[in-house]
Amino acid sequence: MSDAYLALETGDVVEARARAPGAARGELVFTTAYTGYEESLTDPSYEAQVLTFSYPLIGNYGVREERFESERVHPYAVVAREMTDDVAEWLDAEGVPAVDHVDTRDLVTDIRDGGAMKVGISAGDEASPEEAKAQLDSCPHMSDLTDIGADVSVEEPIHYEGSGARVALIDCGAKGSIVESLTARNADVHVLPYDATADDVEALDPDVLFISNGPGDPANFEAAQALVEHFTGELPIAGICLGQQVVARALGGTTEKMDFGHRGVNQPVLDHDTGRVVMTTQNHGYTVDEPGDLTVTQVNVNDDTPEGLDSAEYGILTRQYHPEANPGPHDTLDFFDEVLELAEGRTVTA
Numbered sequence: 001m002s003d004a005y006l007a008l009e010t011g012d013v014v015e016a017r018a019r020a021p022g023a024a025r026g027e028l029v030f031t032t033a034y035t036g037y038e039e040s041l042t043d044p045s046y047e048a049q050v051l052t053f054s055y056p057l058i059g060n061y062g063v064r065e066e067r068f069e070s071e072r073v074h075p076y077a078v079v080a081r082e083m084t085d086d087v088a089e090w091l092d093a094e095g096v097p098a099v100d101h102v103d104t105r106d107l108v109t110d111i112r113d114g115g116a117m118k119v120g121i122s123a124g125d126e127a128s129p130e131e132a133k134a135q136l137d138s139c140p141h142m143s144d145l146t147d148i149g150a151d152v153s154v155e156e157p158i159h160y161e162g163s164g165a166r167v168a169l170i171d172c173g174a175k176g177s178i179v180e181s182l183t184a185r186n187a188d189v190h191v192l193p194y195d196a197t198a199d200d201v202e203a204l205d206p207d208v209l210f211i212s213n214g215p216g217d218p219a220n221f222e223a224a225q226a227l228v229e230h231f232t233g234e235l236p237i238a239g240i241c242l243g244q245q246v247v248a249r250a251l252g253g254t255t256e257k258m259d260f261g262h263r264g265v266n267q268p269v270l271d272h273d274t275g276r277v278v279m280t281t282q283n284h285g286y287t288v289d290e291p292g293d294l295t296v297t298q299v300n301v302n303d304d305t306p307e308g309l310d311s312a313e314y315g316i317l318t319r320q321y322h323p324e325a326n327p328g329p330h331d332t333l334d335f336f337d338e339v340l341e342l343a344e345g346r347t348v349t350a
């Protein structure tokens with residue numbers, strides 16, 4: 001007898017073992033990362049999704065708070081082939097349903113074949129296929145979560161004092177490592193809520209406007225897009241992941257939902273200028289389609305999607321991947337040096 005069920009949009013119901021009880025729904029996504037489960041589970045960009053780990057054993061080096069990227073777990077549920085008690089107990093304490101003993105190879109194949117899909121989960125003593133299906137039926141599309149920023153952003157500004165360039169970091173669900181990558185380089189970082197206004201930013205007289213990563217559809221981050229529209233040509237601008245997508249939209253570009261996204265720690269990215277390929281950490285389900293007034297400087301080797309957008313004219317630098325790593329390789333940390341150099345130079349004239 002199973003005590004957990006996953007109802008998929010394909011119509012299939014997959015049996016599983018409950019590791020943390022409860023019912024949940026969300027977009028079913030998978031990461032191919034083989035380490036970094038603490039970082040991924042606390043990455044705010046995973047808000048409202050159900051995260052499947054394709055690596056078959058999750059939890060083999062424990063759970064340590066210093067590796068967390070935020071204060072809580074963001075996926076609405078977690079699926080694994082085999083999960084250790086450490087991770088199961090952590091998710092249980094966080095109230096996040098978790099299941100294992102799932103053939104995650106099948107699940108990943110379903111997502112790759114069918115594209116992004118919703119899932120309903122029912123786990124625990126009272127679990128039933130009917131409850132899983134009811135969860136699936138009531139699951140909204142990611143793009144319909146129009147105010148998802150409110151669930152992941154700071155409510156009030158936070159200031160991390162530093163002697164270097166002043167950064168206005170718009171928190172659309174920022175990973176802790178982005179703040180740390182900036183403060184480690186002496187930046188003076190003001191973290192502002194996702195719906196900050198141009199007046200809020202102007203009051204700080206920053207050297208750079210930085211749009212963070214975040215969950216869901218970039219079209220729903222209208223306030224951040226308005227900031228980019230307002231400050232283009234006045235301030236250097238940087239963006240990571242959702243930040244790249246928001247900046248592109250503000251500069252006349254477009255974004256679209258991908259078939260099943262990029263989530264993992266070995267996504268190869270080619271830089272057109274240097275001809276070098278670097279390994280990158282990624283977690284996104286939307287992508288820039290048309291770059292608008294920006295130039296595509298880096299692309300994904302697997303599918304040619306834009307990974308880096310720049311504008312020399314306006315002083316803009318954005319990346320679709322996560323240069324701060326955590327989890328993943330450190331090949332791309334110099335992005336933060338480039339951004340702060342741009343900020344310190346204030347090369348842009350209005």
Ligand SMILES: NC(=O)CC[C@H](N)C(=O)O
Nearest residue numbers: 213214216241242285286
């Ligand atoms: N990591 C992110 O910022 C994710 C960006 C966006 N929510 C996407 O899924 O594409």
